[in-house]
Amino acid sequence: MANSIASKNFTAVSNLHPNMANLKIIGIVIGKTDVKGFPDRKNIGSERYTFSFTIRDSVTHFVNATSWGSEDYIRSLSDSFRVGECVIIENPLIQTKELEREEKFSPATPSNYKLLLSENHSTVKLCSSYEVDAKLLSLIYLPVKESCDYYSLGDIVANGHSLDGKIINVLAAVRSVGEPKYFTTSDRRKGQRCEVKLYDETESSFAMICWDSESILLAQSWVPQETVIFAADVRISFDKFRNSMTATVISKTIITTNPDTPEANILLNFIRENKVMNPLDDEMDNYLKESMNLNTIVDVYTVEQLKVKALKNEGKADPFYGILFAYISTLNIDDETTKVVRNRCSGCGYIVNETSSTCTTCNKDSSGFKSVFLSFDMLIDLTDHTGTLHSCSLTGSVAEETLGCTVDEFLAMTDEQKTALKWQFLLERSKIYLKFFISHRARGGLRVSVLSCQLADPIEASRNLSGQRNVQ
Missing domain, CATH: 2.40.50.140 (Nucleic acid-binding proteins)
Structure with missing residues (x-):
């Protein structure tokens, strides 16, 4: 089958010329934009749709292609292939690029031309990777710029x-x-x-x-x-x-x-x-919060069950996750002796040494690099009918979402306002997503990070506390 594809009369990107007609081009898709709609000047009140992609057929040559048409056609065409797949383009219109205008918004290409695909005359067909030459497939691993042309x-x-x-x-x-x-x-x-x-x-x-x-x-x-x-x-x-x-x-x-x-x-x-020497620290979960998909966490525990599971997991390096329906029993945000907000390094997210103003992880003078930002950093206790989890870490954007205010808004509060804020959460049952990490340095041998904390739906909490979906 590879020979049948290779034997077809394809035009190389390097040989494109505006006078060509009825040509076929094969290439691997190395870039692609989203579908967008624009008002149709010829038909007031309606829209035309478009998207662009870039195909490559050799180490040194690649070209941009743009398709225009109805919404159904454009969305269907866009959904028919992805970056990294090979396509055959038939009957495109070849136009000379307007260099300055087009490369302002489109990928820069070695070709002086661009391809226009129309709904009525052009087609784009997806090729199976088994049908094409391995050399064509390997082009996806070559950057479009010189390999040494980059910033660290x-x-x-x-x-x-x-x-x-x-x-x-x-x-x-x-x-x-x-x-x-x-x-x-x-x-x-x-x-x-x-x-x-x-x-x-x-x-x-x-x-x-x-x-x-x-x-x-x-x-x-x-x-x-x-x-x-x-x-x-x-x-x-x-x-x-x-x-x-x-x-x-x-x-x-x-x-x-x-x-x-x-x-x-x-x-x-x-x-x-x-990778092994510098694993992602669990303390960074909230700084790197977006990497955690809460929908994948489904196991509901009581505090007692969590402590039992921690004992079973002792000696294991991998963390485990769970949901807890509990009260925040300690939230010292109005205690002047307790540090609630700390400086963090915006380069790595770790707490900056306030005495030396140095990030020990990046080993950089944070003030010189202007890379410090204020972040919530507090320990809370969580309590349900079976016991209490002490010193759970509530930091960063998770703390902001939980408290409903930014660090700057919090720092502008009076002591009375901070106390009022605290009592909005104390003794109110919450649904709390947690990460647990066995650590001999942590209190009780268990390090706990809060990934999300919201007031619980009473019906959901009652259903789970009655024993449904609990795990041992």
């Missing part, structure tokens, strides 16, 4: 504001992939967002944001601490909320997963060698 994450942090707004290339490993978050804008458009944490030899954590479904879908395939990516043409910006630099995937961006380059192989060896 340390370079980005060090250059700081001078890179704000710049479009650059990044080579990094994937530390965590967040769950997609869906939202509706003020003008009722639906959107999505996914945060990926990257790292390399120079930085332990760096945020990359995906706003389109295609890049989010690609990111969901990445295995944390085992995947390296080369992100060509991402936008770097300074995030005032985080007080740190971040990367954003844009319509120009093409991401190569596990690139086959010497630089990527060096980084891959680094993350493999350091």
Whole structure:
């Protein structure tokens, strides 16, 4: 079957010319945008739909293709193939690129041309990977930029504001992939967002944001601490909320997963060698909160059952997770002698030494790098009818969601307001998602991190407390 595909008369991307007609092009899809709708000027009140993708047929040649048509046609065509798959394009219209205008929003390509696909004349057919030459499939592992043309994450942090707004290339490993978050804008458009944490030899954590479904879908395939990516043409910006630099995937961006380059192989060896030495600390769960899908946590426990399970798990390195219907019995947010808010390093998320203003993890002067942010960091007690879990960690964005206020809003409160806030939670039954980690340094040998804490639905709490879905 491979021979039947290879024997067909395909036109190479390098040979494209505007006068060509009735041609076929085969290539591997290396980039793809979301479907978008625009008002149809010819038919007032209706919309035309479009999406673009980039195909490659050799080491040095790739080209952008754009399709226009009705919503049903465009969505059906877009759903018929993904990044990393091979397609055959038949009867495209070849147009000369308007370089400055088009490469502002589309991936930069070596070709002087672009392909236009029409609903009535052009077709795109998906090829099975068994039908195509292995050399074509291997192109997915080659970055579209020179393999040495990239910034390390340390370079980005060090250059700081001078890179704000710049479009650059990044080579990094994937530390965590967040769950997609869906939202509706003020003008009722639906959107999505996914945060990926990257790292390399120079930085332990760096945020990359995906706003389109295609890049989010690609990111969901990445295995944390085992995947390296080369992100060509991402936008770097300074995030005032985080007080740190971040990367954003844009319509120009093409991401190569596990690139086959010497630089990527060096980084891959680094993350493999350091995977056991520097595991993600459970204390980081709330900083890296988006990597945890709460829907996968279904086991409901009592405090007593949790303590029994902890004894059974003693000596095991892997954490376990569960749901607890309990009261917050200790919440010292109005005690001046208790530290509720601490400085954290925006590079890695760990607490910064307040005396020396140094992050011991990144080993950097945080004040010099302007990489410190304030974060909730407190210990709470959780109590149900079977006992109490002491010193559970409630930090970061989980604490903000639980208390219903930001750190800045909390710091602006009077002591009376803090006390009133505390009593909104004390002795109110909550549904609490927890992570448990066996640790001899922790009180009772069990380290507990709160992943989510919301007031419980009385019916759900009653049903679970009566014994349904409890586990031993």
